[in-house]
Structure formats: C-alpha cells, structure tokens
Amino acid sequence: MVPTFIEAIRETGHRSINAVWRIGMATRFFFLTLVYSGNSFRRFHLIVKELFSTGVLSLIIIVVAGLFVGMVLGLQGYETLRRYGSESALGSMVALSLVRELGPVVAALLFASRAGSAMTAEIGLMKATEQISAMEMMAVNPIARIVAPRFWAGVISMPLLAALFSAVGVLGGYFVGVIQIGVDEGSFWSQMQAAVDFRDDIMNGVIKSLVFGTVVTIIALFEGYDAPPTAEGVSGATTRTVVTSSLAILMLDFVLTAIMFRGT
Amino acid sequence: MERTTLDLWVGIFVVAGIAALAMLAMKVGNLGTYDMSETYQVHAYFTNVGGLKPKASIKSAGVLVGRVTGITLDTQRYEADVEMSLDKRYQFPKDTFASILTSGLLGEQYIGLVPGGDSEMLKNGDQIKMTQSAVVLENLISKFIYNKATEPANPK
Numbered sequence: 001m002v003p004t005f006i007e008a009i010r011e012t013g014h015r016s017i018n019a020v021w022r023i024g025m026a027t028r029f030f031f032l033t034l035v036y037s038g039n040s041f042r043r044f045h046l047i048v049k050e051l052f053s054t055g056v057l058s059l060i061i062i063v064v065a066g067l068f069v070g071m072v073l074g075l076q077g078y079e080t081l082r083r084y085g086s087e088s089a090l091g092s093m094v095a096l097s098l099v100r101e102l103g104p105v106v107a108a109l110l111f112a113s114r115a116g117s118a119m120t121a122e123i124g125l126m127k128a129t130e131q132i133s134a135m136e137m138m139a140v141n142p143i144a145r146i147v148a149p150r151f152w153a154g155v156i157s158m159p160l161l162a163a164l165f166s167a168v169g170v171l172g173g174y175f176v177g178v179i180q181i182g183v184d185e186g187s188f189w190s191q192m193q194a195a196v197d198f199r200d201d202i203m204n205g206v207i208k209s210l211v212f213g214t215v216v217t218i219i220a221l222f223e224g225y226d227a228p229p230t231a232e233g234v235s236g237a238t239t240r241t242v243v244t245s246s247l248a249i250l251m252l253d254f255v256l257t258a259i260m261f262r263g264t
Numbered sequence: 265m266e267r268t269t270l271d272l273w274v275g276i277f278v279v280a281g282i283a284a285l286a287m288l289a290m291k292v293g294n295l296g297t298y299d300m301s302e303t304y305q306v307h308a309y310f311t312n313v314g315g316l317k318p319k320a321s322i323k324s325a326g327v328l329v330g331r332v333t334g335i336t337l338d339t340q341r342y343e344a345d346v347e348m349s350l351d352k353r354y355q356f357p358k359d360t361f362a363s364i365l366t367s368g369l370l371g372e373q374y375i376g377l378v379p380g381g382d383s384e385m386l387k388n389g390d391q392i393k394m395t396q397s398a399v400v401l402e403n404l405i406s407k408f409i410y411n412k413a414t415e416p417a418n419p420k
Contacts, residue, residue, distance in 0.1 A: 051277065055274065099293075159281070160278065160280075160284070163281055163288060166284070167292075202292075
C-alpha cells in the first residue's frame with residue numbers, strides 16, 4: 001500500500017519536473033531563435049521560401065473556413081436578432097465577433113493544424129535522418145538556418161491570414177444577411193462601421209494574431225527540434241504540437257481578451 | 265519550385281493579407297468614415313450623464329459632428345464634466361444648447377447640439393453653458409407612480 005502511494009507521488013514529481021524542464025527548454029529555444037534570426041533577415045529568400053509553405057499553402061483553408069464561419073454567423077445572428085427586432089445590427093455583430101475573436105482564434109487553430117504540424121514533422125524528420133547533425137558537422141548553425149526562417153515566416157503570415165479570415169468572413173455574412181435574407185444593405189454597413197473601432201477592435205485583433213503566431217510557431221518548431229529521432233517520436237511530436245498549441249491559443253485568447261476588452 | 269514563381273505567390277499572399285487588413289480598416293471599421301484629425305475641444309457640465317460613454321457621438325440636426333472624449337466627475341460642483349471634440353468644419357455659436365438624447369427606445373445615448381443665435385462661435389477649450397441631463401428612466405417612473413399615488417382615488 002505505502003510503496004505504491006510513494007510511487008504515485010514520485011511519478012507526479014517526475015512529470016512536474018519534466019514539464020518545467022520542457023517549458024524552460026522551450027523558452028531557451030525561443031531566445032536562441034531570436035538571437036540567431038539576424039542572419040535569416042540578411043538571407044531573406046529563406047523566409048520567403050517558408051512564407052510560401054506556411055502562408056500561401058494555408059490560404060485556401062483559411063479563405064474557405066472564413067467564408068463559411070461568416071455565413072453561419074450571418075444566419076444564426078439573423079435568427080437571434082430578429083426576435084428583438086434589431087436585424088439591422090447584424091453587420092456589427094458579424095464584424096465584431098470576427099474581428100475580435102473568431103478571426104484571430106480560428107485562423108490560429110487552423111494555422112496550428114495546417115502549418116504547425118507540417119513544421120514539426122519536417123524538422124523532426126530532418127533530425128531523424130540526421131540532417132541536423134550533418135549541418136552541425138559543417139559548422140552551420142541549424143537554429144539560424146532552419147528554425148529562424150520558419151519562425152519569422154509564421155509570425156509574419158499569421159496576422160495576414162487572420163485579417164483575410166475576418167475580411168472573407170464579413171463578406172460571407174454580407175452574402176447571407178444582405179443578399180439572401182434581405183437585411184438592409186445600408187444599415188448593415190453603417191451599423192458595422194459605427195460599432196467597429198480601428199484601434200480598439202481591429203488593432204487588438206492584429207496583436208492577438210501576432211501573439212498566437214509567435215506561440216504556435218515556437219511550439220511547433222520546439223516539438224520538432226526536441227522530437228525523439230524515431231518514427232513514433234515524430235508522430236507523437238506532431239500530435240503534441242496540435243494539442244499544445246490549440247490549448248495555448250484558447251487560454252491565451254482568454255487572457256488577452258480580459259486585458260484588452262474589459263470595461264469597453 | 266522556381267524562385268520567381270515562389271516570389272510571385274508570396275507576393276500575392278502578402279498583398280492579399282494587407283488588402284484584407286485595409287478593407288477591415290476602411291469598410292468594416294470607422295477609419296474611413298470619420299476623420300478626427302481637425303478637431304477642437306469644448307466641454308460641458310451635466311447634472312447626470314445617464315448611460316453616456318466615451319466615444320459616444322455628438323450630433324447636430326442628426327449629423328455626426330464629433331465624439332465624446334472623456335467623462336469625469338468635477339468634485340467642486342459634483343457634476344459630470346463631459347469633454348467633447350468637434351469637427352473643425354462645424355462651428356457652433358456660443359449659446360449652443362447641449363442635451364443628452366437616446367437614439368431609439370433602447371439605443372445608445374448621444375449628445376445633441378442645438379445652435380443658438382450668438383454671433384460669437386465656440387473656440388477650443390470653451391464651455392457649453394446650457395445643458396440638459398439625460399433622462400433617467402427610474403426617476404421618470406417613480407415620479408409617475410408618486411403622481412398617481414397623490415391623485416384622489418376614484419375621481420368621479
């Protein structure tokens with residue numbers, strides 16, 4: 001009885017130490033990436049190449065998802081607002097929920113599963129096939145050559161993807177609300193413009209997506225860099241990337257919303 | 265992939281992202297609708313501002329002419345001091361009347377300006393002397409109930 005109890009406590013301790021160790025390693029990894037990123041700006045085509053695989057290839061999923069989220073918002077918002085006779089507020093409802101929350105959050109979740117998992121798998125496989133060790137042998141810093149360009153590509157493309165998501169979502173809401181259901185077009189846009197503030201809503205959404213982009217990219221890169229160099233190791237790291245970054249996005253979103261939008 | 269095609273696609277992506285941001289700012293947000301660059305500040309005391317909030321609109325004849333920039337309590341007079349910034353294009357006489365109104369039955373509160381007949385115009389930092397406070401629904405209802413109670417029962 002007592003030995004199993006002690007064993008359980010020991011297991012908890014081991015897991016806690018492991019978790020703290022990993023957080024510390026990830027933070028150290030983050031700072032190393034920042035330190036070595038000077039080189040990747042000098043060789044900008046490395047970032048451009050990664051921008052293609054993280055940003056351009058995520059475009060389709062982001063645009064399609066944004067369109068449908070906006071259309072659903074239009075439908076559901078109309079059904080709810082109609083009860084209070086305020087269908088004209090549909091535009092401001094759709095725009096505010098997209099710009100403040102859904103744009104940054106859903107785009108970041110899609111980005112984590114589309115681009116983040118790919119990054120982890122790529123770097124994990126590079127490690128498993130000893131490409132990273134080979135680079136070290138050739139005195140090429142793998143963080144500067146592999147990690148930093150991917151990091152900056154993620155940080156740059158995330159706000160652009162979130163803005164695209166919101167813009168396409170507003171168009172989707174417009175399509176359903178105005179063209180299909182027949183909400184007045186003038187009140188749709190004017191109520192939206194009256195409700196959405198550039199600094200308070202749009203810029204805060206951009207800041208949110210910058211934070212999410214940084215966190216998702218660094219989690220994906222760290223998991224890949226830290227993955228055990230086996231087939232199972234890489235697959236486990238890919239799964240952990242999606243799970244950890246999704247949870248991080250949702251928790252950080254709560255914290256950021258509490259800081260940004262309290263009292264307004 | 266060819267370097268130039270890569271650059272082209274990334275260029276399209278970046279331009280589309282920036283265009284989306286610009287569309288959000290101009291078409292969805294309020295950046296394109298109201299330019300607050302040329303403004304002048306005036307302030308006014310109200311005994312009660314009700315539900316008026318900073319950034320509420322200021323209208324004259326239904327036209328948006330400015331925004332409320334700040335609401336503070338003046339502890340000398342125990343009245344609300346409302347700071348407003350008005351568009352430079354719209355000049356108002358010194359004896360302009362400011363009242364807190366509600367758009368619709370449950371809508372937002374805003375400040376309505378009714379110009380007076382003075383030949384002198386309001387300048388930066390001036391005070392609007394004549395004001396009317398917000399209508400507080402509770403006070404109105406309690407007054408109504410009080411009047412009903414003091415009426416003689418069953419006037420026949």
